[in-house]
Amino acid sequence: MKRNTTILTLVFLCTCFPGFVFAYHILNSSSGGRFVFIKWKNTPIDFRVDGGTLEGKDGIVVVEDACDEWNRVPTARTLCGSLTVLPMDITAANFDTLPLLNDGIIIFDETGGILSSLGLSANTLGIGITLSNTATGEITDALIILNGSIPSSKTTDLLSTTVHEFGHVWGLAHTAIGGINTANNTPGLDPIDPSAIPTMFPFNNPIDDTFGRTLEDDDIAGISLLYPQN
Amino acid sequence: MIDFNQGFLNILSYFIIVMVCMFSFSCSKSYATREFSNSTLEMARKSEHVVVAKCISSKSSWDEKHKFIFTYTTFSVEEVVKGETVGDDITLRIIGGQVGDTRVDVPDKPEFLQEEEVILFLGPKNPDGYPTLSSLEKGVLRLKVDEVSGEKIVTTPVTGIKILIKDTENPAPSENGVLLEDLIYSIKKSLQ
Secondary structure, three states, rough: HHHHHHHHHHHHHHHHHHHHHOOOOOEEEEEEEEEEOOOOOOEEEEEEEOOOEEEOOOOHHHHHHHHHHOOOOEEEOOOOEEEEOOOOOOOOHHHOOOOOOOOOEEEOOOOOOHHOOOOOOOOOOEEEEEEOOOOOOOOEEEEEEEEEEOOOOOOOOOOHHHHHHHHHHHOOOOOOOOOOOOOOOOOOOOOOOOOHOOOOOOOOOOOOOHHHHOOHHHHHHHHHHHOEEO | OOHHHHHHHHHHHHHHHHHHHHHHHOOOOOEEEEEEOOOOHHHHOOOOEEEEEEEEEEEEEEEOOOOOOOEEEEEEEEEEOOOOOOEEEEEEEEEEEOOEEEEEEEEOOOOOOOOOEEEEEEEEEOOOOOEEEOOOOOOOOEEEEEOOOOEEOOOOOOOOOOEEEOOOOOOOOOOOOHHHHHHHHHHHHOOO
């Protein structure tokens, strides 16, 4: 009886405090009546990186910084492994010759041509694509494409986009937090300050997109659920 | 008697806990691009074409090299709101989809149902001849037929454009959604 009272009390507390619920979303599958999160089976994940430039500069620096941001999450496993620069510039002409090797590939799309060939628009700052087996819930390969045709600026920050796309590669989808913020004047309850919008919000931050370089609590909660430390 | 009640209470407690936990973790289909936060009007300005179309078919399949999965969606064009004529049918080819147990997740890739009517904001054709969506997330506005009035209504939020009643300068009421004809009129007027 005492135990049941304790259990019911906990349930009551859970329902009274919506702050326990986060807005991150996670890739998932309902295959054969079984619900699974889509995630990598083994971590860290190694990446092959485009040997070309990104906005005319060496893109590996941006990739390294983005990796470090995710690897710094103390409550999640180390996710980003080695970064190997390919001896070639990946373009729309040779993009589909790259073999899939159960790892990640990072492409610098200098002209936007690769994105276009995939049916995506010039408005796309970046994309994170995963290949997965929905029966096992395992991500087997991943692809990040960064649009180098859109110059990095205070409102379209390349590093923020890269950190964001890595989030998708790990298995995070977009968060709902940030839709109502003090920048877009959308009416709603307690609009969030733009500096607090999670990195996994789907759009650039028109106030200062560099805010997306650092992960917020919502991002950290999501990745920690997927890949808990120990 | 007492044992039966306690056993039932145990089961009920665990059931409630499971239900609360399930509702606490909301998960959805994946979304994986990062894009400009364009309003509807900005999207119309940036697009080469804006069309009202009906989905005829949508199918996913492997590419020729069996590396990626693409989804091919064919639409019959009902009205061209912006741009030159695009023909009676258009087909979008967008990376992403599922074949068997293999899934290629492309966040924000829109899904279409057969017979569904939409407004598409289209960019230039890619080298393979397929038109691109100006934005995955905001490049599609969904339509439905109002059951009472029979008029077509835009169900996706419309932003950054003043909606006028067709053929007038009067603002359209917003309580029951944006009428398709009002949105088309307002887009054309704003782009003049």
